[in-house]
Amino acid sequence: MTTLMEKAHAGVVTSEIKRVAASEEVNAETVRKLLADGFLVIPKNINSKSEPIGIGKLMRTKINANVGTSRDNVDIETEVEKARTAEKYGADTIMDLSTGGDLDLIRRRIMDAVSIPVGSVPIYQAAGESIGNMSSDDMFNAVRKHANDGIDFVTVHAGVTQSSFERLKRSDRILDVVSRGGAFTISWMKHNCMENPFYSEYDYLLEMAREYELTLSLGDGMRPGCINDASDRAKFEEFIILGELVKRAREAGVQTLVEGPGHVPIDEIGLSVTAMKHLTGNAPLYLLGPLVTDIAPGYDHITAAMGGAVAGMHGADFLCMTTPSEHLALPDVADIREGTIVTRIAAHAADLTKEGVREKAREADRRMAVARRELNWNRQFGCAIDSEKAKMIHARSRNADTCSMCGELCSIKMMREVMKK
Numbered sequence: 001m002t003t004l005m006e007k008a009h010a011g012v013v014t015s016e017i018k019r020v021a022a023s024e025e026v027n028a029e030t031v032r033k034l035l036a037d038g039f040l041v042i043p044k045n046i047n048s049k050s051e052p053i054g055i056g057k058l059m060r061t062k063i064n065a066n067v068g069t070s071r072d073n074v075d076i077e078t079e080v081e082k083a084r085t086a087e088k089y090g091a092d093t094i095m096d097l098s099t100g101g102d103l104d105l106i107r108r109r110i111m112d113a114v115s116i117p118v119g120s121v122p123i124y125q126a127a128g129e130s131i132g133n134m135s136s137d138d139m140f141n142a143v144r145k146h147a148n149d150g151i152d153f154v155t156v157h158a159g160v161t162q163s164s165f166e167r168l169k170r171s172d173r174i175l176d177v178v179s180r181g182g183a184f185t186i187s188w189m190k191h192n193c194m195e196n197p198f199y200s201e202y203d204y205l206l207e208m209a210r211e212y213e214l215t216l217s218l219g220d221g222m223r224p225g226c227i228n229d230a231s232d233r234a235k236f237e238e239f240i241i242l243g244e245l246v247k248r249a250r251e252a253g254v255q256t257l258v259e260g261p262g263h264v265p266i267d268e269i270g271l272s273v274t275a276m277k278h279l280t281g282n283a284p285l286y287l288l289g290p291l292v293t294d295i296a297p298g299y300d301h302i303t304a305a306m307g308g309a310v311a312g313m314h315g316a317d318f319l320c321m322t323t324p325s326e327h328l329a330l331p332d333v334a335d336i337r338e339g340t341i342v343t344r345i346a347a348h349a350a351d352l353t354k355e356g357v358r359e360k361a362r363e364a365d366r367r368m369a370v371a372r373r374e375l376n377w378n379r380q381f382g383c384a385i386d387s388e389k390a391k392m393i394h395a396r397s398r399n400a401d402t403c404s405m406c407g408e409l410c411s412i413k414m415m416r417e418v419m420k421k
């Protein structure tokens, strides 16, 4: 099978490329070239019915929403509702991170419920009840099962290797490894005294990815889980390995994303993003957060959005939603709504600064400013990222033209009179 990337290399402008070009208002030839070079991905499994989206250079910053059960909390209908809620409030992709219940059924129900691309972490299923019993075949079979179902992109922690583990052991981290897939992989490696199969048999993984047009999201198993652990050698060792894996994937015609941290102080985000982009050949960068402080549980959707906006400004392409429940509990539907909207705000704030999308993003802000000047509340609600919340809060104001913040002392109203020509 010729992959999307190989077709792009051969100069073919496929229907997926045309659809991304149309939705982003970018020339199709430019999208083709970026895809061929690996600077942009269109995650679209051959068995998927999802609408193609572009993630990467010259594209609007995309956001992902995580849903999925835990072993303590299995309710398929709620997970389906979370996925629909995330799509409704602007998620560009969904990841099913389920670890409890009938994982095949949950994954298929979520894929059926949304029209946007869906990703997964197959090792969660491969691990089953016990990491000790998991074989390398279980790991690859889980990837194949998800790919066969039509999953558009999978996280594989192929950069967690004996060498990055050695580096971790020599670090002075507080939280060691907080990536669930990273922890599974290291546990397996230690238990079996073997190299990570996703690394040692990476060519086999690439063959599978080619077969299904599966985009690989190279996971950051060594991502820092607290500010103390940010930007250390273990993380950068993994990024050097991920850069090599991106290169091999490109040579095999397989699309790759690279995942990044985690928890990073604001002043290190620019350095971190620039280094990650450099080490991975400018592969599209997918970030969780980064959260800019550890001490705001209950508000980690906000700490993540602060970091996400800064990371986006420096070149991150894809932001993973964080919810108010982060570090505390499995998110509920309301948390997913809040997390999705806050992450969209971060992505838009980044887009106001980004090459290729800046002008379109600024036009949205300009429309809001004009509606504010005209005290046109309905148009303001129409311009708002969360119009429902804006309407609900404004309903507390009794005055028809101004709002109750300043009432009759509304400076906009006053200045409209003063500036009347």
Ligand code: SF4
Pocket: 402, 403, 404, 405, 406, 407, 409, 410, 411, 412, 413
């Ligand atoms: S009343 Fe104050 S806050 Fe409300 S629209 Fe006028 S200037 Fe803005």
